[in-house]
Amino acid sequence: KAGVTQTPRYLIKTRGQQVTLSCSPISGHRSVSWYQQTPGQGLQFLFEYFSETQRNKGNFPGRFSGRQFSNSRSEMNVSTLELGDSALYLCASSLDGGHFEAFFGQGTRLTVV
Amino acid sequence: ILNVEQSPQSLHVQEGDSTNFTCSFPSSNFYALHWYRWETAKSPEALFVMTLNGDEKKKGRISATLNTKEGYSYLYIKGSQPEDSATYLCAFSPAGAGSYQLTFGKGTKLSVIP
Numbered sequence: 001k002a003g004v005t006q007t008p009r010y011l012i013k014t015r016g017q018q019v020t021l022s023c024s025p026i027s028g029h030r031s032v033s034w035y036q037q038t039p040g041q042g043l044q045f046l047f048e049y050f051s052e053t054q055r056n057k058g059n060f061p062g063r064f065s066g067r068q069f070s071n072s073r074s075e076m077n078v079s080t081l082e083l084g085d086s087a088l089y090l091c092a093s094s095l096d097g098g099h100f101e102a103f104f105g106q107g108t109r110l111t112v113v
Numbered sequence: 114i115l116n117v118e119q120s121p122q123s124l125h126v127q128e129g130d131s132t133n134f135t136c137s138f139p140s141s142n143f144y145a146l147h148w149y150r151w152e153t154a155k156s157p158e159a160l161f162v163m164t165l166n167g168d169e170k171k172k173g174r175i176s177a178t179l180n181t182k183e184g185y186s187y188l189y190i191k192g193s194q195p196e197d198s199a200t201y202l203c204a205f206s207p208a209g210a211g212s213y214q215l216t217f218g219k220g221t222k223l224s225v226i227p
Contacts, residue, residue: 004156031213042117042219043157043202056214090157097213098145098206101159 002027004093006105013112018079021108025072025093032074033102034066037088046089048097049074055097078110086112115139117205119218126193127226133189134221136203140184145206147215148177148188152199160188160201193225 005024013019025032034046045058049068066076072093078085088109092102118137126132138146148160161170166181174191190197200222204215 033213033215035217040219043204043215043217045214045216048213050213056211058214092157098215099162099164099212101147101162102149102157102215103159104149104156106156 004091004103004105006089006091006108008108009106011108011110013081013110015081015083015112017081018077019081019110020075020077021089021091021110023074023076023091023093023105025074025091026103029093029095029103030072031094031097031100032068032072033092033094033097034074034076035090035092036060037090037107038084038086043090046076050096081112083112086110115205115207115216117203117216117218119201119203119221121221122219123222123224125224125226128193128195130193130225131189131191132193132223133187134201134223136186136188136218138184138186138203138205138216139207140182142207142209143181143184143205144208144212146179146181146186147204147206148186149202149204150199151202151220157202190223193223195225195227198223198225 033048035043048056068074090107094100149157151157163179168179200220204217
């Protein structure tokens, strides 16, 4: 059974640009969550999607957005990149959110210069 | 804002030692408590999902207990091995509208010295 796939693995962007990250969940998983990890911080929740609907959103500015497609694949977009957006972005899929174990991808390492 | 605290931040133990870590979370509005192991250069991997007060889970040499009334969970590793070296994360899920959101602690970094 294929795991959670995130693309790209590494990305370097310039301040002010925008970026789109992709996540393909485990087959049959309809819940996809996104997390940000910066040095010294734990995993910070960005948002969660289920069947193309955003059910929960973390405390991040509107520059961070996401969506989910009918095949459960998800994308997150960050517009007007800032240096502080440099981080590891992880996505996780599960059958249906908080009661079920989450399966994580290997992450996208974003560097903003 | 939900607060999930883990202690200690880091731990060095000798191979063969047993060890334990603590996760503290809000005692009200509980839905689930997760434990994950995160090895360097890999993805976080689920160890346990616990939902009932008094739950005890075990996987090999690793076990966990849950006290929802007082808001804490313990993770135990018996006879630590070098391959247990990793960061151990706990995550809390509240009941209600936020139940699909996991709030993570900052983790306990375990180093097992051969």
